[in-house]
Amino acid sequence: MSKQPKYRQLADVLRREIEEGAYAPPNKRRLPSESELATRFDASRNTVRSGLALLVSEGLITSSQGLGYEVTRHEPFELNASRFENLNFPQHGDSYNTDVTNAGRKPHQTFRVEILPAPKDIAQRLRVEPDSRAVLRFCHRYVDNVPWSTQATYYPAWLADEAPRLAEPGDIEEGTTRYLAARGIEQVGYFDEISTRMPTPDEARLLEIGAGVPVLLWMRTGYSSERPIRCTITTFRGDLNRMNYEIGDQSVRSENGIQ
Amino acid sequence: MSKQPKYRQLADVLRREIEEGAYAPPNKRRLPSESELATRFDASRNTVRSGLALLVSEGLITSSQGLGYEVTRHEPFELNASRFENLNFPQHGDSYNTDVTNAGRKPHQTFRVEILPAPKDIAQRLRVEPDSRAVLRFCHRYVDNVPWSTQATYYPAWLADEAPRLAEPGDIEEGTTRYLAARGIEQVGYFDEISTRMPTPDEARLLEIGAGVPVLLWMRTGYSSERPIRCTITTFRGDLNRMNYEIGDQSVRSENGIQ
DNA sequence: TAGTGGTCTAGACCACCTC
């Protein structure tokens, strides 16, 4: 066992105390101040800050100016990705809205439409030329006024020509999937890619993410029986979301409900 | 536009340079040294370190003592979760081994078996009493000698009684899924939960994860037609892995291969 | 041996929140 630097020892002690619930809600979520900790651990304030920064980067605590350090709490919201838009469910926001409302929480979203050249990775998945025209429908979602996720759906130009309402700014009441189905374009399958990373500064701003919280990236490419028809990239706050997939026979699971 | 602190300005400039490929492989992945940057930005070394720490926490660069800062590179490995263990494929490691080998890379894994009380979240999913006996089969996987993921599979005690080889230390040649199927226990469906967070210190050590890299958590609960039979928790290095799901009709996708 | 990053200190001043 090699000797650990002081700021790590300090972080280890505090991490332990946090895990044991010393600063557990609802009583005293606040940690002692930096100067108190400096005294307690016989370290300079900067060293204390290094230790606390470690815990912040692990997602255990957050800090705010003038207030202090608090232990984080999170109750993740679950999204059932395999059910998400099965025939019977409309797609755009509606499933999201009902899910959130059913959980007794308040949904809210902003929405916009753009027409732009398809980014390379999108173009590849939509199987169109890079930089060819695409329609982007972008959605910024909140739950209880907390930023939750962003969702960007790209449609290829040829599809927007066949289904012009895609490129119009307003919401599509019945959901885009239904709208497309009504025009003879049916989504028969999709391919999901899931990854994670730390947020870019832009993402951190949009989702109000602090240090120590990764994003969960979900990229879904939808197919008609002939070709790709859309590509949706959802960016979740990693501390607030979990994705589920049901595959095969699930009858046992639903019988005696594990939530 | 409010004034940004110096260390952020500095990070913004460097982030920009990195994105533009100024330090792109294969030539000069190394960034200038801290003292060079201190001169260039007219800042103290500590301020430079704050800026660099930001980029590290974003997963853009890493540092090593005596060497310097390098931009990270990653080519993620893709795991097809919906295909992973469909009837025809054996389960334990085998699918992993063939996948990795097919990608022209070298797989390696360590393995151990434990018998322990089931952790609360596992017990709930296996629908057994908390702290009742469970068999844990644990696997630590490497690709090209780089730690890749850990995988912990829990089986309930009643199942281990019916299928005693589960609790034996050795590998099960034909794969556990097949072994169980041969004893009349067939997995007919499963439920996947996917989430992300920063690694615990233990995980960071096992997976040799540096700052700024989250883990991708994959929890799969498998069901027979009567009840849950196993729960597998896989912990991936977020920078090296991506998960895929194929749902519905995928015939178009496979025709003209998007990899 | 020279250069790199890693740790640590002591002190200054600023920005924000609460009272």
Place this chain on the structure above:
DNA sequence: AGGTGGTCTAGACCACTAC
């Protein structure tokens, strides 16, 4: 006004890597 965290400095010494 007083306490909190946020930024920044200047300097010291250590640990690792390269040559």
